[in-house]
Amino acid sequence: MTMDTLALNNTLVEDYLKRFIQEELHTSGFTEACIALSGGLDSALVLKLAVDALGADHVHAIFLPYKASSDESRRDARTMFEFCGIPWQELDISGMADAYLALQPGIDRLRTGNLLARLRMAVIFDQSKKENALVVGTSNKSELLVGYSTWYGDMACAIMPIGDLYKTQVRSLARHLGLPQQVIAKPPSADLWAGQTDEGEIGVSYETLDQVLYLLVDQRCSSAEVSSEGFELDLVQRVERKILTSQFKRVSPPIAKLSQRTVGIDFLYPRDWRK
Amino acid sequence: MTYTVALAQVNPACGDLEYNVKMHIDQAERALEAGADLIVFPELSLSGYLLKDQTLDVMRRADCLEFAGLCELSRHIAICAGFVEEGEDGIPYNSALFMDAGEVCHVHRKMYLPTHGMFEELKFLGRGRELSVFDTRFGRTGIVICRDLFHPLEVSTMAALGVELLLAPSAMPARGFGGEELGIEQTVGLALGSASTFLGMFVVYVNRVGFDDGLGFYGRSALSDPVGGITVSAPRFEAVQLLGTVDTSHIARHRYQLPIRREEDLEIVRHALETRRNS
Numbered sequence: 001m002t003m004d005t006l007a008l009n010n011t012l013v014e015d016y017l018k019r020f021i022q023e024e025l026h027t028s029g030f031t032e033a034c035i036a037l038s039g040g041l042d043s044a045l046v047l048k049l050a051v052d053a054l055g056a057d058h059v060h061a062i063f064l065p066y067k068a069s070s071d072e073s074r075r076d077a078r079t080m081f082e083f084c085g086i087p088w089q090e091l092d093i094s095g096m097a098d099a100y101l102a103l104q105p106g107i108d109r110l111r112t113g114n115l116l117a118r119l120r121m122a123v124i125f126d127q128s129k130k131e132n133a134l135v136v137g138t139s140n141k142s143e144l145l146v147g148y149s150t151w152y153g154d155m156a157c158a159i160m161p162i163g164d165l166y167k168t169q170v171r172s173l174a175r176h177l178g179l180p181q182q183v184i185a186k187p188p189s190a191d192l193w194a195g196q197t198d199e200g201e202i203g204v205s206y207e208t209l210d211q212v213l214y215l216l217v218d219q220r221c222s223s224a225e226v227s228s229e230g231f232e233l234d235l236v237q238r239v240e241r242k243i244l245t246s247q248f249k250r251v252s253p254p255i256a257k258l259s260q261r262t263v264g265i266d267f268l269y270p271r272d273w274r275k
Numbered sequence: 276m277t278y279t280v281a282l283a284q285v286n287p288a289c290g291d292l293e294y295n296v297k298m299h300i301d302q303a304e305r306a307l308e309a310g311a312d313l314i315v316f317p318e319l320s321l322s323g324y325l326l327k328d329q330t331l332d333v334m335r336r337a338d339c340l341e342f343a344g345l346c347e348l349s350r351h352i353a354i355c356a357g358f359v360e361e362g363e364d365g366i367p368y369n370s371a372l373f374m375d376a377g378e379v380c381h382v383h384r385k386m387y388l389p390t391h392g393m394f395e396e397l398k399f400l401g402r403g404r405e406l407s408v409f410d411t412r413f414g415r416t417g418i419v420i421c422r423d424l425f426h427p428l429e430v431s432t433m434a435a436l437g438v439e440l441l442l443a444p445s446a447m448p449a450r451g452f453g454g455e456e457l458g459i460e461q462t463v464g465l466a467l468g469s470a471s472t473f474l475g476m477f478v479v480y481v482n483r484v485g486f487d488d489g490l491g492f493y494g495r496s497a498l499s500d501p502v503g504g505i506t507v508s509a510p511r512f513e514a515v516q517l518l519g520t521v522d523t524s525h526i527a528r529h530r531y532q533l534p535i536r537r538e539e540d541l542e543i544v545r546h547a548l549e550t551r552r553n554s
Contacts, residue, residue, distance in 0.1 A: 008452045012511075016449065016491055019512055023486045164489075268327040271488045274291045 001229045010176035018053035027272045032133035035061045036124040039073030042138040044080045051084045060131045064120045067094040113192040117153025134158040142167040147246020166210040277522045281306035281314040282496040286485030289323030313353040317483035318446040321358040325487035330399040334361040337372045337379045349374035366401035383407035383418035414439040421445040434474035445482040449493035467499040475501045475530045501529035
């Protein structure tokens with residue numbers, strides 16, 4: 001197992017994902033997309049794909065900073081707006097966040113992070129109504145699998161174009177699309193406090209995490225088999241536990257079945273259901 | 276004999292029969308104008324693929340009123356199209372009809388319905404149990420629907436029963452983005468190559484494009500010729516209609532040069548199966 005195993009034909013992936021965005025919007029009767037831009041790589045890539053797929057006039061991106069957001073996030077978000085040729089839009093969520101946070105003395109960093117993610121969700125969904133647009137999500141496969149994302153926060157969206165790309169594959173596709181180097185090269189961060197990085201939080205580099213996930217998930221290897229590929233058993237088991245404990249985020253809430261046909265159990269229609 | 280076949284690499288709307296019937300008529304008229312004798316559509320082209328519980332709403336008899344216009348058009352061009360068939364037993368089948376001269380001449384029910392991973396066909400559809408080998412003005416014809424094509428035993432049996440033209444409507448989702456071409460394209464390439472090279476058949480493989488939810492269908496429809504190899508190859512992901520020429524003299528020429536068909540001895544197979552059964 002090397003990083004080459006995860007290499008993709010980015011020309012094919014780019015073509016496929018642009019068509020996915022176009023068709024999924026079109027089938028749902030939409031022409032406009034709404035994207036919350038964080039200044040990070042995932043939303044930058046999704047913005048670029050959406051602009052290429054739909055045209056800059058049909059993509060409504062918005063930067064939603066909190067007062068603790070870093071200057072780099074603002075700078076990189078601005079760079080992406082300019083790179084994609086769309087007008088700068090910013091809405092500061094500090095006021096609405098602080099109104100609630102003032103009522104919650106002693107709130108910890110995790111709760112604060114989740115709150116900010118859910119406030120951004122509320123804003124982006126409202127903006128999407130205003131623009132008659134669909135919210136395009138920016139979650140990647142690595143974070144979906146380990147649950148490094150906020151349920152009904154940054155995970156909330158209508159479609160997830162890069163949800164089957166590991167973070168390292170996201171980076172590779174971003175390079176292929178010529179995204180600004182400063183956006184590609186910076187350490188991934190949820191930007192909830194100064195110096196926070198994903199890799200610090202998850203406790204492993206994305207290069208290692210993605211290889212372990214690939215072996216566990218795509219290849220269905222046991223933790224012992226993954227370990228025999230040169231990864232510490234303790235780390236592999238930790239990743240396995242993260243997958244397990246975040247399963248609830250990846251499914252719709254179970255409904256207690258009573259009737260003949262129950263939503264999610266035996267009332268089964270595709271999302272692209274047309275009558 | 277030479278004839279022209281149109282490969283209709285289309286994007287059917289999931290569950291929208293009215294839209295799809297109209298799209299089939301447009302495609303068939305276009306093919307007719309271009310001089311085609313036969314047009315082949317993808318799997319479930321009239322109904323859409325990822326139907327789930329819409330299966331009950333869109334299942335139809337092959338001779339239903341909604342398909343009458345298409346059937347009428349088959350007076351001028353033979354048509355192979357996919358639909359959810361309402362069987363005489365009330366069971367929905369993943370079927371492909373063959374219309375010619377204003378009649379439904381044959382209906383094939385998919386035999387192997389993938390039900391694993393992303394596929395859930397047997398959850399909603401019944402299983403066909405008969406090989407489709409029938410005579411048309413194009414020679415002895417067979418139909419395999421998508422996964423059927425990946426069962427060499429059945430395709431070989433069809434060849435042994437004299438099939439010269441194999442129609443292979445498909446709805447194959449894209450996967451395997453690591454190489455020059457998709458992983459699934461290589462798998463299909465093996466099946467097409469084997470049917471043409473070893474069994475001496477023409478194969479018309481028509482795969483759909485577009486997305487049903489997250490499943491993206493990749494296209495790359497092809498005409499596989501026993502002598503010429505892949506003579507028509509449609510682009511990836513793009514809705515197109517392409518024309519190909521079938522020269523039936525290639526079958527005899529190929530079977531003379533590589534006489535696998537002549538060597539074939541089904542007695543060996545029969546003996547092996549009987550010996551196994553009796554042991």
